[in-house]
Amino acid sequence: MSEKEENKVEVKKRNTIIYNALFLSLGVGLVIFLLNAPEETTVKLPKDEIHAKFMDLPKKEAEKSCEQCHSPEGESPLPEDHPPKYRCLFCHKRD
Numbered sequence: 001m002s003e004k005e006e007n008k009v010e011v012k013k014r015n016t017i018i019y020n021a022l023f024l025s026l027g028v029g030l031v032i033f034l035l036n037a038p039e040e041t042t043v044k045l046p047k048d049e050i051h052a053k054f055m056d057l058p059k060k061e062a063e064k065s066c067e068q069c070h071s072p073e074g075e076s077p078l079p080e081d082h083p084p085k086y087r088c089l090f091c092h093k094r095d
């Protein structure tokens with residue numbers, strides 16, 4: 001190979017490494033973004049006396065009690081624009 005051709009090969013190799021690195025960091029960034037996104041937005045189950053007893057119950061068991069207070073007639077009604085509320089603890093995490 002002439003010196004020129006060798007240079008071309010070197011440049012190609014270097015570009016491949018750069019592209020792979022870019023692709024990898026995009027992927028890692030996306031995964032971190034997805035892992036972080038949900039938890040930051042939705043309020044967690046409060047760590048107070050009212051909610052303490054729900055921390056250790058199985059989720060479905062605990063969710064039966066939420067509506068006692070978080071219903072339109074309860075002491076702490078949900079906001080009007082609350083999303084579908086089928087499984088409270090899927091969105092309002094306990095940790």
Ligand code: HEC
Pocket residue numbers: 041042043066067070076077078079082083084085086087088089090091092
């Ligand atoms: C699909 C996800 C989801 C489910 C299921 C869900 N919630 Fe929510 N909840 C939210 C979001 C989003 C908000 C808006 C506030 C926020 O950003 O955290 C909210 C807000 C609330 C608030 C208070 C908001 C305020 O203004 O202080 C309460 C209390 C609440 N939810 C209770 C419940 C209860 C009880 C259930 C089950 C009957 C339930 N949620 C089910 C997502 C959910």
Ligand code: HEC
Pocket residue numbers: 043044045046048050051054062063065066067068069070075076088089092
């Ligand atoms: C005995 C009544 C009662 C029950 C049962 C109850 N809550 Fe609450 N909840 C309250 C009250 C009162 C508040 C507001 C004061 C506070 O943060 O404790 C509240 C606040 C909340 C908040 C936070 C709202 C905010 O703005 O930070 C969430 C989320 C929530 N409850 C979810 C639940 C879920 C899920 C359940 C069922 C596992 C549940 N609650 C059961 C009375 C109750």
